[in-house]
Amino acid sequence: MIGIIILTHGSLGVELLKTAEMIIGKQDKVDILSVQSGSSLSELATRLDSLKEKYQNDGLLILTDMFGGSPSNIAMAYLDDKNVEVVTGVNLPMIIKAFSIRKDVASPQELAKFASNTAKDSIIIAGELLKK
Amino acid sequence: MSIGKIIFRVDDRLIHGQVIEGWVKYLKLKDLVLLNDRIAGDPLQKMIYSSIVPPECTLNILNKSNFTADFLYKLTNKTMILVESVKDLYELKNILTADYYINVGCVASREHKIEITDTVFLDLNEIKMLSELRELYDIHIKKLPWETEVEIKNFLYLLEENG
Numbered sequence A: 001m002i003g004i005i006i007l008t009h010g011s012l013g014v015e016l017l018k019t020a021e022m023i024i025g026k027q028d029k030v031d032i033l034s035v036q037s038g039s040s041l042s043e044l045a046t047r048l049d050s051l052k053e054k055y056q057n058d059g060l061l062i063l064t065d066m067f068g069g070s071p072s073n074i075a076m077a078y079l080d081d082k083n084v085e086v087v088t089g090v091n092l093p094m095i096i097k098a099f100s101i102r103k104d105v106a107s108p109q110e111l112a113k114f115a116s117n118t119a120k121d122s123i124i125i126a127g128e129l130l131k132k
Numbered sequence B: 001m002s003i004g005k006i007i008f009r010v011d012d013r014l015i016h017g018q019v020i021e022g023w024v025k026y027l028k029l030k031d032l033v034l035l036n037d038r039i040a041g042d043p044l045q046k047m048i049y050s051s052i053v054p055p056e057c058t059l060n061i062l063n064k065s066n067f068t069a070d071f072l073y074k075l076t077n078k079t080m081i082l083v084e085s086v087k088d089l090y091e092l093k094n095i096l097t098a099d100y101y102i103n104v105g106c107v108a109s110r111e112h113k114i115e116i117t118d119t120v121f122l123d124l125n126e127i128k129m130l131s132e133l134r135e136l137y138d139i140h141i142k143k144l145p146w147e148t149e150v151e152i153k154n155f156l157y158l159l160e161e162n163g
Helices: A012-024 A041-054 A070-076 A092-104 A108-121 A126-131 B017-027 B043-052 B069-073 B086-090 B124-134 B155-162
Strands: A003-009 A030-035 A060-064 A084-087 B007-011 B031-035 B058-062 B079-083 B101-106 B139-141
Touching: A003 A012, A003 A041, A003 A070, A003 A092, A012 A030, A012 A092, A030 A041, A030 A070, A041 A070, A060 A070, A060 A092, A060 A108, A070 A084, A070 B043, A084 A108, A092 A108, B007 B017, B007 B086, B017 B079, B017 B101, B043 B058, B086 B101, B086 B124, B124 B139, B124 B155
Parallel strands: A003 A030, A003 A060, A060 A084, B007 B079, B007 B101, B031 B058, B031 B079, B101 B139
Antiparallel strands: none
């Protein structure tokens, strides 16, 4: 099963995982990494290196909060490995989808596609929906 | 707010949210320059940083040794030059003049660092280097352009207190 790392600023990742688990239950093969204000990024890269080793045989999807932010920049440095994919702009529907289908997909790239499409489709202006 | 000067910024995260969402958008910056040998020598890192710069902005990534006063003359006052550390800024001291705006934005916390702000932690050596630069130039310590900068009236006091 493909491993998932949620890598965000502050405690966003922790809370997203807690909330997703409220909805779909406890998850395996998931790690949370966080970039705090004033924290050193080199320590974080060391932890990412060891997690990448851990998921070497399963494939790894890294979900980050914002393209252009430092969590995303760090994650993108692992894209030279074909067994790693990164999706930015993580939200709750994305995480739930990724957890739900990761047993059934063959590669992190395929999982990334599903996660990204689900996240985009989940953003709805509710008032416009009701006017239809 | 319009600083109207070339900005030198110390930021160990180089280009990230604060730079793009804060400085670039607020000051309508047009050019970013990364002075970093590690990034300049790594094609993947160059690609990452090139991909995150907004389309209205150019990006130059240079080895520190390729950055000269001649290069500076070509830049507009809508430019931010990013270095990774206080040491890298200090190495530019022969190029710096009062015509530039010097900003210290992010220097991560490590052992033996003194907390200056929530994003700036300095060790004694960095304080010494900044003290020397401050004799000649204003040093603005803040992570975002609209914040009030941190006033350190006397860096040497920090040295005495912690030395």
